[in-house]
Amino acid sequence: MSRRSLTLKLGVGATALAFSFVPALSANAAGGVNYAAMGDSYSSGVGAGDYIDSSGSCHRSSNSYSALWAQQHNPTSYTSVACSGAKTTDVLANQLGALSSSTTLISITIGGNDVGFSSIMQDCILKGSSTCVSEINAAKANATANLPGKLANVYSAIKSKAPNAHVVVLGYPDFYDLANNCTGIAQESRIAINGGIDLLDSITKTAAEKAGFSFADVRGAFDGHEICDSNRWLHSVNFLDLEKSYHPTAEGHANAYLPTFAAKA
Numbered sequence: 378m379s380r381r382s383l384t385l386k387l388g389v390g391a392t393a394l395a396f397s398f399v400p401a402l403s404a405n406a407a408g409g410v411n412y413a414a415m416g417d418s419y420s421s422g423v424g425a426g427d428y429i430d431s432s433g434s435c436h437r438s439s440n441s442y443s444a445l446w447a448q449q450h451n452p453t454s455y456t457s458v459a460c461s462g463a464k465t466t467d468v469l470a471n472q473l474g475a476l477s478s479s480t481t482l483i484s485i486t487i488g489g490n491d492v493g494f495s496s497i498m499q500d501c502i503l504k505g506s507s508t509c510v511s512e513i514n515a516a517k518a519n520a521t522a523n524l525p526g527k528l529a530n531v532y533s534a535i536k537s538k539a540p541n542a543h544v545v546v547l548g549y550p551d552f553y554d555l556a557n558n559c560t561g562i563a564q565e566s567r568i569a570i571n572g573g574i575d576l577l578d579s580i581t582k583t584a585a586e587k588a589g590f591s592f593a594d595v596r597g598a599f600d601g602h603e604i605c606d607s608n609r610w611l612h613s614v615n616f617l618d619l620e621k622s623y624h625p626t627a628e629g630h631a632n633a634y635l636p637t638f639a640a641k642a
Contacts, residue, residue: 410452412482413475413539414443415468419486419549419634420459424612424624435460436620440627442547442634443484446642452482461620464490465527469534476538483544484638487531488524488581492516494573498623501566502614509566513573524580532588545641546585546592547634548578550599552611552623559605561613593641598633 414420422428422438429437437457438444447455458472465487476483489495497516501509535544551574553567574596582592602610610629614622625634 410450410482411454411480412443412447412452412456412484413480413542414441414455414457414459414484415472415475415535416459416484416486417463417490418459418461418620418624419489419547420484421457421461421463422459422630423461424621425627425630427627432457432460434462438627438630440630442630442638445631445635446639449639459486462490462495463487465531468531473534473538476535476542478539478541480539480542482642483535483539483542484547484642485531485535485544486547486549488520488528488577489549491524491527492520492577498570498614499619501562501570506563506565506569509562510569513569517573517576520576520580524577525584528581528584529588532584532590536588543642544585544588544590545638546581546590547638548581548592548594548596549574550595550611550625550629550633551603554601554603554605557605561604591641593637595633595637598637599629602629602633 418424418436420441420443421432421435422441422444423436425438425440427439429439437459441457441459443455443457443459456475458475460467460471463472468485468487493516497509497512500512532544535542551571553571555564555567555571558564578594578596582594585592599610602608604611604613610626610633612621612624612626
């Protein structure tokens with residue numbers, strides 16, 4: 378199966394960034410790990426269900442990979458400030474307050490919303506392949522020119538606020554299994570989308586490693602479980618709930634994001 382990818386999708390969701398913490402999990406927590414989850418809808422858990430009421434339009438899920446990791450490892454403290462729709466500017470403005478010199482572990486997904494992938498995906502669905510491919514090519518040019526600097530600003534701020542933390546930057550999954558045919562958008566659009574994510578993940582990996590952070594590539598973990606696969610861990614387009622479209626399901630968080638993060642944490 379070829380390695381596919383797409384470019385930039387992260388949260389068709391709201392951009393409001395309610396700033397709320399999840400309290401420490403246990404008075405008898407394992408020593409030493411103070412964990413903060415940051416970023417966009419792929420970290421907040423959009424599409425995974427069981428959203429925490431206090432998170433509002435950020436839609437933080439108790440089924441997100443960060444919440445599952447905390448449940449399994451019982452850190453001294455765990456907080457998630459990840460938020461649906463977040464861009465790099467939102468992380469800088471609203472999420473850094475979760476960090477301090479006592480923070481020892483951080484996870485983050487960020488960058489897709491900076492290149493407007495959610496609106497691109499809607500146009501790919503509604504306006505056909507010509508528009509889809511054209512918009513993706515423009516987004517790739519935007520990402521190449523601007524995203525490295527935006528990511529560098531976020532990563533520098535994280536290091537400044539949490540100098541003792543091990544930081545794991547996670548990427549985005551391929552959306553389509555190009556080896557299988559299925560209904561929906563044309564194959565030309567699927568190829569363009571997957572090609573876009575390759576670029577996004579490549580830019581993110583380079584920026585993360587330049588900052589001295591770990592990069593966790595989730596694409597392999599989703600192989601065989603993408604849209605067009607029978608046992609998929611990604612939501613296809615859902616016109617009744619557009620926000621969760623193209624986001625991981627609860628199974629995607631548990632079976633792909635969680636083990637990929639745990640291997641780097």
